[in-house]
Amino acid sequence: xxxxxxxxxxxxxxxxxxxxxxxxxxxxxxxxxxxxxxxxxxxxxxxxxxxxxxxxxxxxxxxxxxxxxxxxxxxxxxxxxxxxxxxxxxxxxxxxxxxxxxxxxxxxxxxxxxxxxxxxxxxxxxxxxxxxxxxxxxxxxxxxxxxxxxxxxxxxxxxxxxxxxxxxxxxxxxxxxxxxxxxxxxxxxxxxxxxxxxxxxxxxxxxxxxxxxxxxxxxxxxxxxxxxxxxxxxxxxxxxxxxxxxxxxxxxxxxxxxxxxxxxxxxxxxxxxxxxxxxxxxxxxxx
Amino acid sequence: xxxxxxxxxxxxxxxxxxxxxxxxxxxxxxxxxxxxxxxxxxxxxxxxxxxxxxxxxxxxxxxxxxxxxxxxxxxxxxxxxxxxxxxxxxxxxxxxxxxxxxxxxxxxxxxxxxxxxxxxxxxxxxxxxxxxxxxxxxxxxxxxxxxxxxxxxxxxxxxxxxxxxxxxxxxxxxxxxxxxxxxxxxxxxxxxxxxxxxxxxxxxxxxxxxxxxxxxxxxxxxxxxxxxxxxxxxxxxxxxxxxxxxxxxxxxxxxxxxxxxxxxxxxxxxxxxxxxxxxxxxxxxxxxxxxxxxxxxxxxxxxxxxxxxxxxxxxxxxxxxxxxxxxxxxxxxxxxxxxxxx
Numbered sequence: 001x002x003x004x005x006x007x008x009x010x011x012x013x014x015x016x017x018x019x020x021x022x023x024x025x026x027x028x029x030x031x032x033x034x035x036x037x038x039x040x041x042x043x044x045x046x047x048x049x050x051x052x053x054x055x056x057x058x059x060x061x062x063x064x065x066x067x068x069x070x071x072x073x074x075x076x077x078x079x080x081x082x083x084x085x086x087x088x089x090x091x092x093x094x095x096x097x098x099x100x101x102x103x104x105x106x107x108x109x110x111x112x113x114x115x116x117x118x119x120x121x122x123x124x125x126x127x128x129x130x131x132x133x134x135x136x137x138x139x140x141x142x143x144x145x146x147x148x149x150x151x152x153x154x155x156x157x158x159x160x161x162x163x164x165x166x167x168x169x170x171x172x173x174x175x176x177x178x179x180x181x182x183x184x185x186x187x188x189x190x191x192x193x194x195x196x197x198x199x200x201x202x203x204x205x206x207x208x209x210x211x212x213x214x215x216x217x218x219x220x221x222x223x224x225x226x227x228x229x230x231x232x233x234x235x236x237x238x239x240x241x242x243x244x245x246x247x248x249x250x251x252x253x254x255x256x257x258x259x260x261x262x263x264x265x266x267x268x269x270x271x272x273x274x275x276x277x278x279x280x281x282x283x284x285x286x287x
Numbered sequence: 288x289x290x291x292x293x294x295x296x297x298x299x300x301x302x303x304x305x306x307x308x309x310x311x312x313x314x315x316x317x318x319x320x321x322x323x324x325x326x327x328x329x330x331x332x333x334x335x336x337x338x339x340x341x342x343x344x345x346x347x348x349x350x351x352x353x354x355x356x357x358x359x360x361x362x363x364x365x366x367x368x369x370x371x372x373x374x375x376x377x378x379x380x381x382x383x384x385x386x387x388x389x390x391x392x393x394x395x396x397x398x399x400x401x402x403x404x405x406x407x408x409x410x411x412x413x414x415x416x417x418x419x420x421x422x423x424x425x426x427x428x429x430x431x432x433x434x435x436x437x438x439x440x441x442x443x444x445x446x447x448x449x450x451x452x453x454x455x456x457x458x459x460x461x462x463x464x465x466x467x468x469x470x471x472x473x474x475x476x477x478x479x480x481x482x483x484x485x486x487x488x489x490x491x492x493x494x495x496x497x498x499x500x501x502x503x504x505x506x507x508x509x510x511x512x513x514x515x516x517x518x519x520x521x522x523x524x525x526x527x528x529x530x531x532x533x534x535x536x537x538x539x540x541x542x543x544x545x546x547x548x549x550x551x552x553x554x555x556x557x558x559x560x561x562x563x564x565x566x567x568x569x570x571x572x573x574x575x576x577x578x579x580x581x582x583x584x585x586x587x588x589x590x591x592x593x594x595x596x597x598x599x600x601x602x603x604x605x606x607x608x609x610x611x612x613x614x615x616x617x618x619x620x621x622x623x624x625x626x627x628x629x
Contacts, residue, residue: 105574
């Protein structure tokens with residue numbers, strides 16, 4: 001039973017991180033209808049910037065997270081301006097390839113700046129808490145707390161503020177949103193900035209229990225794609241639910257099936273589900 | 288006048304390819320060129336599904352690795368001769384492509400790309416983890432060189448170069464026949480508008496599956512050649528960055544043309560070689576190039592040139608046509624560039 005609860009804890013940790021990454025991805029998809037492959041590179045950049053701020057400049061953990069969120073938000077906004085904005089009328093293949101170009105550039109850039117080695121990020125929270133027989137590292141509890149608070153904040157922003165509603169409006173109907181006077185360009189940039197913040201925060205939360213290296217975003221982003229397909233592309237609640245499903249599938253799969261094949265579980269799940277339901281589980285009618 | 292896209296151009300390329308070993312300064316150049324040919328074969332295959340049929344496949348290097356490991360496992364672990372294992376490399380990839388295609392090709396646009404991205408990852412992770420079959424991260428070492436065929440022994444870089452070159456020429460020729468046949472037109476019709484193609488009575492699934500299987504058959508054979516040429520294999524071959532490389536080759540030359548991906552696959556590796564100092568940082572330069580190409584030259588070099596030529600021909604036509612039409616049909620056998628629609 002304790003081992004079971006331990007897996008629940010792991011599932012929540014992974015699920016929280018995956019949800020944050022998938023949320024950024026799904027928001028951008030909703031606005032642009034482009035699978036942003038560069039999102040994994042934003043995640044990676046977020047981890048490296050935090051790492052650098054802490055190690056070279058002596059920032060504390062939270063300040064580094066804030067700094068990295070700001071930097072990646074700028075990076076993502078720049079990508080929107082320079083790459084995706086000129087391509088907004090192009091056909092399906094080309095924006096995807098452009099996103100790959102951004103991904104390759106950022107990965108090689110990180111490697112040139114920080115090297116290809118695996119780095120370990122320090123955290124001030126190294127303690128372990130006993131919770132009813134379950135040993136929980138504080139960093140994991142922190143991830144769960146921070147990730148889900150951020151999800152709630154984002155939800156409130158999207159549903160309770162005018163600015164948030166414009167994002168939803170544009171995702172639902174671009175032309176309609178333009179007709180009622182929503183500035184599509186500004187909303188796109190804002191959405192990219194938010195997705196950058198989410199990626200950077202997720203990366204900074206997760207990096208201390210993982211490693212920091214230039215290709216670190218690839219596996220995470222691929223799983224985030226699985227999540228948003230599961231949850232329905234462009235759907236915010238779907239991204240959260242999908243993140244938790246994959247998080248739990250991985251932590252239970254690693255424990256009860258095989259830790260070696262843990263990273264394959266998400267993909268096999270996707271292949272199995274799409275074989276039965278080509279439009280994803282929650283989607284009402286695929287594009 | 289039809290320089291390069293006409294028969295004369297192809298003969299010139301053939302002559303250059305045959306003469307290359309006599310022009311190359313050293314064996315290293317031969318090796319670079321041969322490797323470029325191997326990836327060109329795979330790229331031509333990728334172009335069939337992505338360029339001609341409009342389904343952006345991101346698992347291509349996975350299929351190449353499947354072909355390569357077929358040769359590696361059969362020759363090293365089962366002591367079978369290269370020439371027995373080599374044809375099987377294409378067959379294994381195509382059979383796997385059948386099963387992947389049956390599921391993935393029902394998905395549209397982005398869903399297909401993301402699905403194949405995941406399939407590529409599954410292939411990579413399986414190769415890395417299934418140690419009893421693939422030797423895991425250690426890789427397969429000591430793959431034998433292709434055995435002699437009659438009096439021709441493939442024991443020099445020059446002989447190996449001609450061997451690889453032969454398969455490239457064969458691959459290009461077959462692809463030319465496919466692209467200019469009814470089948471090729473069918474593929475392009477699917478790319479240009481699935482709904483319209485279906486309304487015309489084209490069975491979508493059967494044709495997409497066929498294009499996909501042919502495409503990964505090329506990848507598998509290229510992988511088989513790679514195994515016999517490089518004689519060492521690791522899971523890295525399946526990595527998605529190789530698919531990204533091939534996508535770049537296609538795009539530099541021009542998606543959905545025969546010449547474009549070939550020129551891209553042969554020229555970009557040389558750029559990398561000459562920008563030695565870049566090595567693993569090459570994407571700092573190539574990433575922005577890829578973005579710029581997509582934005583400013585979406586039809587690639589060959590595609591843009593073909594479009595320009597077609598417009599000029601239309602303008603020079605003696606018929607009192609009203610102003611040149613907005614979209615000019617390209618010459619038969621060459622695709623309308625850059626369509627590929629989600």
